[in-house]
Amino acid sequence: MKIKARLTIGIGLLFLMILLLSLISGGYVYQLKADTTNILKANYNTLEYGRNMLLALDDVSTDTTALVAFSRNLQDQQKNVTEPGEKKQHNV
Numbered sequence: 365m366k367i368k369a370r371l372t373i374g375i376g377l378l379f380l381m382i383l384l385l386s387l388i389s390g391g392y393v394y395q396l397k398a399d400t401t402n403i404l405k406a407n408y409n410t411l412e413y414g415r416n417m418l419l420a421l422d423d424v425s426t427d428t429t430a431l432v433a434f435s436r437n438l439q440d441q442q443k444n445v446t447e448p449g450e451k452k453q454h455n456v
Contacts, residue, residue, distance in 0.1 A: 406446040413441040 420434035 403446055406444055409444050410441060410446070413437045413444065417441075 416437040417434050420430040423430040
């Protein structure tokens, strides 16, 4: 086999490896984007539930439904698990 053929095969294999690694890394970036979107959504919900609970606590002395609103938002927040193992930390 001539040196030109060996170089062509070697460079071709390197090109295929680069292409394969690019596709794999693109898949990981896409998966990371989806995970980040879900985490941001859950964190936004956490902020919303916290704000609603604070507002309900402010209205407890004047409104009897404030305790119901507080309890509902607290239950929603406890169901809002963002990361694996987070539920175990809340139950301690």
